[in-house]
Amino acid sequence: MERRAALRFAIGQEVVYKILDHRAATTESGTGKTLDISSGGVLFETTQQLRPGKRVELSVNWPALLNGGCPLKFVAFGRVVRAEATWAAMHIEQYEFRTRRVKELPLIEPEKPFRARASYH
Numbered sequence: 001m002e003r004r005a006a007l008r009f010a011i012g013q014e015v016v017y018k019i020l021d022h023r024a025a026t027t028e029s030g031t032g033k034t035l036d037i038s039s040g041g042v043l044f045e046t047t048q049q050l051r052p053g054k055r056v057e058l059s060v061n062w063p064a065l066l067n068g069g070c071p072l073k074f075v076a077f078g079r080v081v082r083a084e085a086t087w088a089a090m091h092i093e094q095y096e097f098r099t100r101r102v103k104e105l106p107l108i109e110p111e112k113p114f115r116a117r118a119s120y121h
Contacts, residue, residue, distance in 0.1 A: 006038035013061050015044050017088075020055040020077070034060055035087065042076060043089045050080045050088040058090060066099065073100040 011034055018029035032045030042058060050056070056079065062072040076095040080088050 006040045008036040008038040008043075010035070011037045011060075011063065013063060015042075016059045017044065017046070018057050019050065020057055032087075039092070041078070041081070041089055041091045043087065045086060046083070046088050049085045050083045052080050052083055054080045056080055056088075056090050061100065062097065066097075071100050072097050 013034050015032050015034050016029070017032070018027055021028070028048075028050075030047035032047065035043040035045065037043075037060075042060075044058065055077070058076045058078075060074040060076075062074045064072065066072050074095065075098055076090070076092045078090045078093040081091050082089040
């Protein structure tokens with residue numbers, strides 16, 4: 001029986017995370033992929049095992065575009081509530097959507113079709 005109050009959505013997007021620990025000598029961070037997202041939390045892949053209770057910042061490339069053209073990223077802050085060697089679950093305490101840059105590709109002019117002209121003069 002499912003006891004979670006919020007629906008979970010299987011959204012698989014790139015994720016960057018970092019542990020927010022001001023006492024640590026170095027920032028623990030990594031990349032992965034979201035496994036599912038709900039209004040209350042995120043389940044995501046990790047490159048190392050995270051410790052439950054740690055504060056975490058998570059940044060996800062959001063699959064929808066703002067006004068049909070501006071890419072977004074979902075940034076969430078919260079705590080790790082469960083973790084194994086290759087995944088972690090976080091409880092969302094705060095979140096926001098930010099615009100993100102997209103690497104601009106150079107414009108390529110389409111090739112004009114070659115049309116042979118026959119001269120019948």
